[in-house]
Amino acid sequence: MMAVLAGSRKRVSALLAVGAMSMTLAACGSGAPSTNSPGTSSSPGTPPGNATSGTVTWGSAPIARSNLRSTLISAFEKAYPHIKVNLVTLPTSANAQQSALTTQISGGSGPDVYTGDVTWAAQFAKATLAEPLSSYLGSSYFSSFAPGLIKGATYNSKVYGAPFFTDEGLLYYRKDLLAQNHLPVPSTWQQLVSESKTLQSAHLVKYGYVWQGASYEGLTCDWVEFMADAGGTLTNSAATKSTIDSKASLKALTFMRSLITSGVSPAAVSTYQEPQSLAVFDGGQAAFMRFWPEGYAPAVSALGASKVGVAPMPTFAGQSAPGYSVVGGQNLYLNPHAKNMAASITFIKWLTGSQAQTMMATKYAMVPSNAAVRSSKAVTSSSPVLAAIAKTKLISRPSYTPNYTRASQAIYSNVNSALSGATSPKAALSAAQSQMNTALSGSGI
Amino acid sequence: MTVPAASALSERVSASGVEPSPPVGRRDLNTKKLARLGWAFSAPAMLVVGAVTIFPIVFSVVLSLSHVAITGNGFVLGGFTLGNYRALLNSGRWRYDLGFTFGYTVVTVLVELIIGTAFALVLERLQAARGMMMALLLIPWSMITVISAELWSYIYNGTYGVLNAIVAPFVSHPIVFLGTPVSAIIAMMVADIWKTTPFVTIIVLAGLVMLPDDLYEAAEVDGASGWSTFWKVTFPLLRPTLALAVLFRVLQAFGLFDLPYVLTSGAPGHATESLALLGYEVMFSYFQFGPGAAIAASTALIVLVVCLAFLKVFRSQIGSEA
Numbered sequence: 205m206m207a208v209l210a211g212s213r214k215r216v217s218a219l220l221a222v223g224a225m226s227m228t229l230a231a232c233g234s235g236a237p238s239t240n241s242p243g244t245s246s247s248p249g250t251p252p253g254n255a256t257s258g259t260v261t262w263g264s265a266p267i268a269r270s271n272l273r274s275t276l277i278s279a280f281e282k283a284y285p286h287i288k289v290n291l292v293t294l295p296t297s298a299n300a301q302q303s304a305l306t307t308q309i310s311g312g313s314g315p316d317v318y319t320g321d322v323t324w325a326a327q328f329a330k331a332t333l334a335e336p337l338s339s340y341l342g343s344s345y346f347s348s349f350a351p352g353l354i355k356g357a358t359y360n361s362k363v364y365g366a367p368f369f370t371d372e373g374l375l376y377y378r379k380d381l382l383a384q385n386h387l388p389v390p391s392t393w394q395q396l397v398s399e400s401k402t403l404q405s406a407h408l409v410k411y412g413y414v415w416q417g418a419s420y421e422g423l424t425c426d427w428v429e430f431m432a433d434a435g436g437t438l439t440n441s442a443a444t445k446s447t448i449d450s451k452a453s454l455k456a457l458t459f460m461r462s463l464i465t466s467g468v469s470p471a472a473v474s475t476y477q478e479p480q481s482l483a484v485f486d487g488g489q490a491a492f493m494r495f496w497p498e499g500y501a502p503a504v505s506a507l508g509a510s511k512v513g514v515a516p517m518p519t520f521a522g523q524s525a526p527g528y529s530v531v532g533g534q535n536l537y538l539n540p541h542a543k544n545m546a547a548s549i550t551f552i553k554w555l556t557g558s559q560a561q562t563m564m565a566t567k568y569a570m571v572p573s574n575a576a577v578r579s580s581k582a583v584t585s586s587s588p589v590l591a592a593i594a595k596t597k598l599i600s601r602p603s604y605t606p607n608y609t610r611a612s613q614a615i616y617s618n619v620n621s622a623l624s625g626a627t628s629p630k631a632a633l634s635a636a637q638s639q640m641n642t643a644l645s646g647s648g649i
Numbered sequence: 650m651t652v653p654a655a656s657a658l659s660e661r662v663s664a665s666g667v668e669p670s671p672p673v674g675r676r677d678l679n680t681k682k683l684a685r686l687g688w689a690f691s692a693p694a695m696l697v698v699g700a701v702t703i704f705p706i707v708f709s710v711v712l713s714l715s716h717v718a719i720t721g722n723g724f725v726l727g728g729f730t731l732g733n734y735r736a737l738l739n740s741g742r743w744r745y746d747l748g749f750t751f752g753y754t755v756v757t758v759l760v761e762l763i764i765g766t767a768f769a770l771v772l773e774r775l776q777a778a779r780g781m782m783m784a785l786l787l788i789p790w791s792m793i794t795v796i797s798a799e800l801w802s803y804i805y806n807g808t809y810g811v812l813n814a815i816v817a818p819f820v821s822h823p824i825v826f827l828g829t830p831v832s833a834i835i836a837m838m839v840a841d842i843w844k845t846t847p848f849v850t851i852i853v854l855a856g857l858v859m860l861p862d863d864l865y866e867a868a869e870v871d872g873a874s875g876w877s878t879f880w881k882v883t884f885p886l887l888r889p890t891l892a893l894a895v896l897f898r899v900l901q902a903f904g905l906f907d908l909p910y911v912l913t914s915g916a917p918g919h920a921t922e923s924l925a926l927l928g929y930e931v932m933f934s935y936f937q938f939g940p941g942a943a944i945a946a947s948t949a950l951i952v953l954v955v956c957l958a959f960l961k962v963f964r965s966q967i968g969s970e971a
Contacts, residue, residue: 303933310723331936332721419916472807472825474917484808540721610935621918624828649740649931649940 257286258547263315265294265301267369267534268498272568279563280554287547294318298421309333309539316542317551319368319534322356323421323603323612328537329359330606335538336362340549348556350575356600357535365535366552367573369564372596373429373529374589376485376493376503379513381408390518391525393433393459396492400468403491412468414481415494417460419620422477424601424612425530426494427619430456432528432599433519438615439644443605446640448615449633455520457622457629464623474623496532497571500589514592529596533573565590607643614639706949712942719936733943742919743927743944747951750924753834754902757841758895764842765849765894766887770879772850773857783851790847798911801840802827805912827913830920837912837921841902849894856890857883892963896956903952924948 264273277289292315294301301320308314310333320328328334338346339362346354349367357365377389381403390396400412416422428438436452439445463469470484478495485493486506493499494517503512519527536555542548554560561572565583571593572578584590602608614636622632642648713734716727737743768786772779789797804811807825816824826836860883868878906925909915915922915930924944932941 299930299934303929306719306933306936309721310719312722327936331719333719419914419918467822470808471822472828474828475807475825480806480808607935613930613934617916617918620916621920624825624830624917626830626917626920648736649743649927649935649937649944
């Protein structure tokens with residue numbers, strides 16, 4: 205063993221080898237430049253979106269813990285018998301998806317069509333990791349989506365993502381407990397707190413309200429809802445300057461912290477992502493929960509349909525109800541290296557068309573991005589979630605800046621710090637503001 | 650490694666040779682031939698090492714000194730800059746992460762060294778069941794960190810965690826172990842110490858069994874107590890072994906990534922964010938490959954300097970042992 209350390213030359217080289225381990229990370233993204241120029245591989249004469257043959261690779265993480273992807277693929281292949289779709293499963297975490305796609309696409313490969321978070325549009329567009337769809341599809345196609353969705357997918361007046369499905373913040377409540385105690389579904393935060401306290405002091409539930417307070421993107425979503433309810437904004441309209449350090453924000457953050465200090469929310473909510481909040485609500489330990497539409501099925505199977513209610517979010521007293529719901533969800537992006545552009549676009553068009561979207565809504569309770577499908581009777585009557593969705597007031601995150609990921613990190617890490625009690629709400633907001641400004645200017649780290 | 654191996658081979662060949670003293674010129678020729686053969690045999694392996702180790706290192710350093718833009722066709726390097734390193738120095742987040750990684754390394758390595766040595770001393774005395782105890786000890790070390798970190802996150806969970814169930818009779822509210830900076834840092838250190846102490850134990854135990862018995866007999870004859878035997882005999886002789894354990898542990902602890910990635914994601918705030926975690930996020934979430942490469946390169950350089958300085962301090966002990 206000692207021999208390893210004896211010769212100084214060997215010692216240095218051993219150290220270098222270990223040092224290398226911490227550095228190989230840096231080179232993961234390297235790849236030989238590809239000469240493949242976009243669009244060349246689609247056969248001339250076939251208008252994009254109407255291809256009838258070819259092969260498409262679709263990269264997507266599992267959706268809604270179901271066989272949705274393969275169901276969609278077989279329906280598509282039935283409609284287009286000469287187009288074959290190969291499914292590539294992406295990692296489940298958004299971070300891991302991002303690093304996998306970045307390295308593959310910049311290396312000249314990767315799936316032809318990929319599903320990715322709605323907040324990636326500008327960042328991927330700026331890095332030319334996504335092909336502008338608006339170069340292939342006309343404005344009539346983009347006007348088929350629910351309002352606001354295309355704005356979030358636009359960068360430098362080109363559209364980079366086709367909205368696939370939508371996520372929105374919803375208030376889940378215990379229908380049975382509210383009815384038993386003759387309490388209405390809360391329309392204000394203050395009402396939610398007082399009803400929580402009533403139910404908690406009657407020992408019907410351990411906690412009042414569970415949500416997502418961990419240091420990750422989900423907290424930015426929850427934060428944007430509270431902040432917008434209080435009348436605050438994240439950035440100026442061009443997303444070049446932060447406006448987070450405001451009176452309204454202070455009101456929102458102080459309220460969020462008070463949910464914890466008053467015991468309405470568990471102290472551990474500052475470590476909750478989706479699974480933890482769902483576990484507490486599904487375990488019958490909380491009266492209210494903020495969650496996405498996909499929480500309905502597991503909640504019903506855990507508690508029974510008679511106990512689970514869904515409603516639009518509450519707001520602060522004095523504001524017009526309902527409160528804001530943040531828009532999330534996934535877009536379909538096109539790889540600039542797609543081998544068959546025409547077939548890839550045909551597939552994207554079909555996934556966002558009425559057949560696929562209706563199937564997703566009625567069979568899998570997903571929120572459709574297609575406006576006509578979304579408001580159709582068949583869909584709104586198919587589940588209480590889709591009925592509640594019809595009444596939500598939406599707010600998006602400023603994902604049209606390519607620096608969104610960094611700006612959001614500045615938000616959630618500081619808000620999380622205030623929730624944990626390590627920083628005062630005031631100090632957290634001023635730190636968030638200056639870090640957001642650095643992020644939005646695209647400089648520093 | 651290859652050159653000493655080749656010369657050792659040539660010595661053996663000449664030692665078992667028929668001629669008692671071969672002519673000098675021929676022996677030289679033989680050595681050279683074998684050396685060439687050695688290089689030829691190891692060339693493929695060295696090519697692989699070059700491709701997966703040397704190239705990435707050089708490429709990372711180049712990235713860290715360039716304006717880097719990521720595109721659909723790979724990296725575009727836009728000329729030399731020191732701006733990536735300047736960005737680090739100007740970043741409070743980087744400075745905190747550096748301090749955190751440093752402090753974390755010092756505390757965990759020190760505690761692991763103390764507990765690991767104590768375990769090794771006990772194991773060495775153990776007559777029966779030593780093998781079984783060793784096997785038990787090795788379980789944490791052999792477990793993949795991602796899995797053990799998940800297990801610890803169940804233990805620390807602030808709502809239904811095992812630890813909260815244990816302390817429940819003594820506290821009014823469940824404790825959110827991963828929710829406040831100090832408790833999260835301690836919680837993470839405990840998980841690390843639990844996992845890595847066995848590694849230190851094994852190294853120290855290997856050193857202990859090699860210590861000569863006569864010194865202990867002499868100490869016993871001189872009437873030394875157990876305590877002074879440890880400090881006057883065991884510890885000085887064990888120092889090279891301990892130095893080796895420290896070196897391995899420092900190199901590993903400074904690259905801390907998987908434990909915070911799974912257990913805390915760096916939260917609350919940035920309290921448990923290590924340099925490696927920051928580098929990953931800067932590169933793959935923010936697409937800032939220049940500053941990200943600067944974080945990787947500077948981290949490697951810092952740990953290299955720390956280890957070389959450490960070795961210099963311990964050189965005499967190591968030299969005498971070797």
